[in-house]
Amino acid sequence: MTHPSEMQTRVIVVGGGAAGMMAALTAAQNGAYVTMLERTGRLGRKLRITGKGRCNVTNDCDTNEFLSNVMTNPRFLYTALNRFSTADTKDFFEAHGVSLKTERGKRVFPVSDHATDIVAALADACRDAGVSIVYERAKALLIEDGALRGVVTTAGEHRADAVIVCTGGKSYPLTGSDGDGYRLAEQAGHTVTALSPSLVPITTDGDLCPSLQGLSLKNVRLTIRSTANGKAAFEDFGEMMFTHFGLTGPMVLSASAHLPDIAPGKYEAVIDLKPALDEKTLDARILSDFDKYKNKDFANALGDLLPQKMIPEIIRLSGIDPHVKVNAVTREQRRSLVALLKGLRVKLRGFRPIEEAIVTRGGVNVREVNPKTMESKCLPGLYFAGEVLDVDAYTGGFNLQIAFSTAVVAGENAAWGGGD
Ligand SMILES: Cc1cc2nc3c(=O)[nH]c(=O)nc-3n(C[C@H](O)[C@H](O)[C@H](O)COP(=O)(O)OP(=O)(O)OC[C@H]3O[C@@H](n4cnc5c(N)ncnc54)[C@H](O)[C@@H]3O)c2cc1C
Incomplete structure (x- = not known):
């Protein structure tokens, strides 16, 4: 020395x-x-x-x-x-x-x-x-x-x-x-x-995220909005992931920085699973999938549209009978399916601990x-x-x-x- x-x-x-x-x-x-x-x-x-x-x-x-x-x-x-x-x-x-x-x-x-x-x-x-x-x-x-x-x-x-x-x-x-x-x-x-913590994963309410844990979504649109007035606090397009406690991934970490006042139920995440398609185009896409799988049950007709892991959850949230034949799905039901795919909603609870934060x-x-x-x-x-x-x-x-x-x-x- x-x-x-x-x-x-x-x-x-x-x-x-x-x-x-x-x-x-x-x-x-x-x-x-x-x-x-x-x-x-x-x-x-x-x-x-x-x-x-x-x-x-x-x-x-x-x-x-x-x-x-x-x-x-x-x-x-x-x-x-x-x-x-x-x-x-x-x-x-x-x-x-x-x-x-x-x-x-x-x-x-x-x-x-x-x-x-x-x-x-x-x-x-x-x-x-x-x-x-x-x-x-x-x-x-x-x-x-x-x-x-x-x-x-x-x-x-x-x-x-x-x-x-x-x-x-x-x-x-x-x-x-x-x-x-x-x-x-x-x-x-x-x-x-x-x-x-900032740039930190976010915990959520309900069992959607635990059911989808491990599923990573690319090219989706994430909007975080106030449950009180619907005002968007954050919006981005990119990658996110479901975990046993809630949400993480690049967009979610970025979103956390915009929510310093997060509290249980104050914000909700709205995930557009098909941001490249407007409602009309998505409905046409679903119709064409239904036509392709016309003799199948509804539960077996979503494989081209969604990751496998997500299908049971989307079916559950859509309220459509999974065993109904696709040609029996009504226009009204299709409309609510489109709305669900364009706006999957998850109530936010809070942040993971500071030990898990990026900064x-x-x-x-x-x-x-x-x-x-x-x-x-x-x-x-x-x-x-x-x-x-x-x-x-x-x-x-x-x-x-x-x-x-x-x-x-x-x-x-x-x-x-x-x-x-
Ligand atoms: C998973 C992860 C990914 C990230 N990715 C990026 C990225 O890609 N780009 C980006 O810009 N930022 C990123 N960040 C943030 C970035 O790493 C930090 O902001 C940056 O490292 C801060 O630098 P620093 O030197 O202040 O602290 P640190 O890098 O944390 O360094 C502090 C050092 O001080 C030492 N130390 C602490 N106490 C004592 C003590 N009492 N005596 C002696 N030594 C001590 C520690 O051991 C440590 O080596 C990331 C953070 C994490 C956690």
Whole structure:
């Protein structure tokens, strides 16, 4: 292990995730002597599972579009995003040997589809820049006579001139982020806003979802609307899945971010199973299927239209006798079948626990953090970056970009000694 020269600012970065690695690298590149503490035995555990192991590393959009995808405290991020933009993230990874591609919704992924390439690029860059990586858990800040002096870990003390807290949120605690950073912030006098899950699966009432558990639907339209006034709170087209507790999948996770006030029965999901067909065309399609299966029972005539697992449920909800011959199904019955297929309704109950969320909503109060430097307004020398802050965004690569942008600003300012 090398030692700091007398001229060097000593910076401790708490957390070796997306923000931690970027902050440590930036501080080291700006001349600091950097120690990065990571409580699990491995860097970037959460990063490895992002984007289903493919890592949606950023979103190829401009700052204004980016900020419109940030749900909580977008304005706080303005300076950081201008300092280290989505284009900078792309340049960074390309320059570190990770070729990138842009998919639907401007989502950027490594060409290899391997999140591990993103982790390796960051970890290698940290090592090359001389960051010293220590696998210890930060227990507390070391504060003497009201001044920040370093960090106390499970193994002892680490003295420093500046500390950057990059401990992440509270979701997926097995990846190492279980809320330690909030306690460190509170020790420094910060307030932590209410923590809740966002981008999280949704629980439902009734037995439709348990009966359909495991069934994944592609190319359907999902609308979430208020049961009180029918107003749509969310609408999208894409993929979703039924589970034993309710609904999940990309569209459902995105929907959850739009329902901060969810309560049992307050919202319902309306699923259009055939969004490409209007009522008239769908009715014609059903008629042609009925003609094809004219000697069969109704229960045996829906196989071309619906996934096998869904047929018994649709029959049950349609109220049509499964044993009636298809040519005996009345126009009125067909009309209600069409309505059902265009609007399968499920009452929503609430969210799954924060441990199952993609991101944590809430965190270190951004009014107590300087947005130009990421330095604490409560304790000089203390900085924050990433999900520990009270900022969160929709899916699409925005949350990792927030981690990188805030980390670059924190890393530079911690190395330079803060100030505006
Ligand atoms: C399943 C899943 C998929 C996701 N996919 C995407 C995606 O594709 N695109 C996207 O933009 N976002 C995605 N996200 C969100 C994104 O991963 C997070 O927003 C991002 O990782 C936050 O970065 P961070 O560095 O702040 O926290 P983390 O990545 O959680 O890192 C925090 C680190 O701090 C360490 N730590 C915590 N406490 C201590 C302590 N006391 N001492 C030492 N170390 C400590 C932890 O072990 C951890 O390594 C996904 C999240 C999940 C759960």
